[in-house]
Amino acid sequence: MRTRGGEAPAAVTATDVVGTVVADAFREEWGRITAALIHQTADWDLAEECAQDAFTQALRRWPRDGVPNRPGAWLMTVARNGAIDRLRRSSTYRAKVEELAVMAARETDTDNPEPAVDDSAVPDERLRLIFTCCHPALAMEARVALTLRTLTGLSTAEIARAFLVPEATMAKRLVRAKQKIANARIPYRVPRASALPERVPGVLAVLYLVFNEGYAASAGDDLIRRDLCDRAVILTQVLAELLPGEPEAKGLLALMLFHRARQAARVDDQGDLVTLEDQDRARWDQAQMGVARRYLAEALAAGQRPGQYQVQAAIAECHAAAPVAQATDWPRIARLYQYLADMTGSPVVELNRAVAVAMADGPAAGLALLRRLEADGALAGYYLLPATRADFLRRLGRLEEAARAYEEAAALAGTAPERRFLNARLAEVRSQPA
Amino acid sequence: MRYMLIHAADPDLAGLWDDEAQATFSDWVEETIRTRVNLQGSRVRPSADATTVKIRGGELIITDGPYAETKEQVAGYDLLECASLDEAVRWAGRHPSSWTGAIEVRALPEWAPAEPLPAPADGKVRYMMLVCTDPAVDPREFDRVEPVDPWVEESDGKGIRLYGSELEPPGSARTVRVRKKQAIVTDGPFAETKEQIAGFDVLECDDLDEAIEVARRHPMARLGLLEVRPFWPFGAD
Numbered sequence: 001m002r003t004r005g006g007e008a009p010a011a012v013t014a015t016d017v018v019g020t021v022v023a024d025a026f027r028e029e030w031g032r033i034t035a036a037l038i039h040q041t042a043d044w045d046l047a048e049e050c051a052q053d054a055f056t057q058a059l060r061r062w063p064r065d066g067v068p069n070r071p072g073a074w075l076m077t078v079a080r081n082g083a084i085d086r087l088r089r090s091s092t093y094r095a096k097v098e099e100l101a102v103m104a105a106r107e108t109d110t111d112n113p114e115p116a117v118d119d120s121a122v123p124d125e126r127l128r129l130i131f132t133c134c135h136p137a138l139a140m141e142a143r144v145a146l147t148l149r150t151l152t153g154l155s156t157a158e159i160a161r162a163f164l165v166p167e168a169t170m171a172k173r174l175v176r177a178k179q180k181i182a183n184a185r186i187p188y189r190v191p192r193a194s195a196l197p198e199r200v201p202g203v204l205a206v207l208y209l210v211f212n213e214g215y216a217a218s219a220g221d222d223l224i225r226r227d228l229c230d231r232a233v234i235l236t237q238v239l240a241e242l243l244p245g246e247p248e249a250k251g252l253l254a255l256m257l258f259h260r261a262r263q264a265a266r267v268d269d270q271g272d273l274v275t276l277e278d279q280d281r282a283r284w285d286q287a288q289m290g291v292a293r294r295y296l297a298e299a300l301a302a303g304q305r306p307g308q309y310q311v312q313a314a315i316a317e318c319h320a321a322a323p324v325a326q327a328t329d330w331p332r333i334a335r336l337y338q339y340l341a342d343m344t345g346s347p348v349v350e351l352n353r354a355v356a357v358a359m360a361d362g363p364a365a366g367l368a369l370l371r372r373l374e375a376d377g378a379l380a381g382y383y384l385l386p387a388t389r390a391d392f393l394r395r396l397g398r399l400e401e402a403a404r405a406y407e408e409a410a411a412l413a414g415t416a417p418e419r420r421f422l423n424a425r426l427a428e429v430r431s432q433p434a
Numbered sequence: 435m436r437y438m439l440i441h442a443a444d445p446d447l448a449g450l451w452d453d454e455a456q457a458t459f460s461d462w463v464e465e466t467i468r469t470r471v472n473l474q475g476s477r478v479r480p481s482a483d484a485t486t487v488k489i490r491g492g493e494l495i496i497t498d499g500p501y502a503e504t505k506e507q508v509a510g511y512d513l514l515e516c517a518s519l520d521e522a523v524r525w526a527g528r529h530p531s532s533w534t535g536a537i538e539v540r541a542l543p544e545w546a547p548a549e550p551l552p553a554p555a556d557g558k559v560r561y562m563m564l565v566c567t568d569p570a571v572d573p574r575e576f577d578r579v580e581p582v583d584p585w586v587e588e589s590d591g592k593g594i595r596l597y598g599s600e601l602e603p604p605g606s607a608r609t610v611r612v613r614k615k616q617a618i619v620t621d622g623p624f625a626e627t628k629e630q631i632a633g634f635d636v637l638e639c640d641d642l643d644e645a646i647e648v649a650r651r652h653p654m655a656r657l658g659l660l661e662v663r664p665f666w667p668f669g670a671d
Contacts, residue, residue: 183664184479
């Protein structure tokens, strides 16, 4: 693939090809480069600027010079050289410059940044970066923004669009987060092993939030939101690889992959949501489900008490295993939800358990569980509570009550597709003879 | 007697800190040190750099931000040796942070130490740890609070805790605000929040994680809140 000077026969379409190669490299390498530069310079802005410059140079030089054998190492070297130049100009960071220069000299000369050593020698600093970006002393929204900007290279404008806030607000959030890291001295390191059980759940929560923000696709720019899903998956993959002793990371990865495998079947041609029951299962991505199954099996094989992501992934696996909706193993799903409810105490989990019980033992049994939830009041104002009751009542043939519950749910629903779905069901029960 | 002046800045009045205020501040520091009234003191970073630590149901909960959302925010402290509360209040009225916010004057118990802080250690960062009450915790629980001595001994032994003391109850505090050159002295603390400062410690740590580790071991982590706020290093912007 690599060509030099006059012998560049593929140059006709090279720009397009190279554009794709650079885009791939961006996804693969951005986080690795910023993580290494932050480690060496302790300067987050410098790291981002130099990573950005390296990719800009790649777009300019690769079509002309050919794509280097190890694009990641090339980018890392160019970014590091850029950092050395900038620091030299500011002249106050002599020690850092020397450290960087020693590392750079070992690998390459500046004009031809093709590294002389295997890039596996470059330590993967992304784990430090993940733990720092997801530090509990930062507000959740700051952790999410910082993770997306620094680890995946999503631009401030893109993150702002994905989370429906003005770009200036998002920029300020990122600046604030970096200031706090510096001023309060949030360390740039992986917590020691004994602290991992306390810190890993916080990191997984950030990744799952990013994924869900993309998966829900209830508002905002669809393309960017799908991109959020992919980025969350990639980061979780990195985490699962770098922390092989943490089965919950694999569990979360499996859960994300099971969900993403159903993405194509979740929305119909009109952009309306299709329930799991009504989805065209031929459109599920079986290859991706296979990968998810493997990760889940690996997580469970660790022999620890399964955490919430593994249990949720196991539930997703039950759905994935059913060739048709009628073949779903609802008793097993109900048991898994029971396990999850005991673990989390979450009323939303309890609502899902009611749905599973209604499928396993009939809608009357589900309705009994719902009554307890309604009396408890924790889900007041949540549209899925009356929507679920409406569904149970419809299946019990209590159509009058079902219609009233659908109306209640439609009034609470947040998005147009949700309201359209509920109103369609409402029309259905109204048209049936009582 | 020793008194803590808690400086609280009002963001709306920040513009009033002018050259005159700066000169008055320099004179105040110079005079209180020369007369041996001032034992120690520092600015602290703004509340956006604060982290609050507590333990509930056995679980460590770390949050971004100060112990309470107040309009005026803790911005620094001084520890004074004075003959009486009135004298400490007079010093507070002469400090220009009473123009741009408020100064709460709190007595330390009789037995509080009178040491100055040692010179900063290289590569370490200092934190002010505010020990606060949590209104959500039933006051009857306080009968069950463990003694703080083992924590003090442990933290001193590691060289992490440089100073610290309980404060006399907020009911005996005075708060000084100077508006249009007139000192307005009120009874009670600067903030009318249910959360109240009950004591403070000065910690010197490698990083925030170490400060959090020390804070979580404090007996009040289970019953109150511990706010960890970095010092504003002298001369830094």
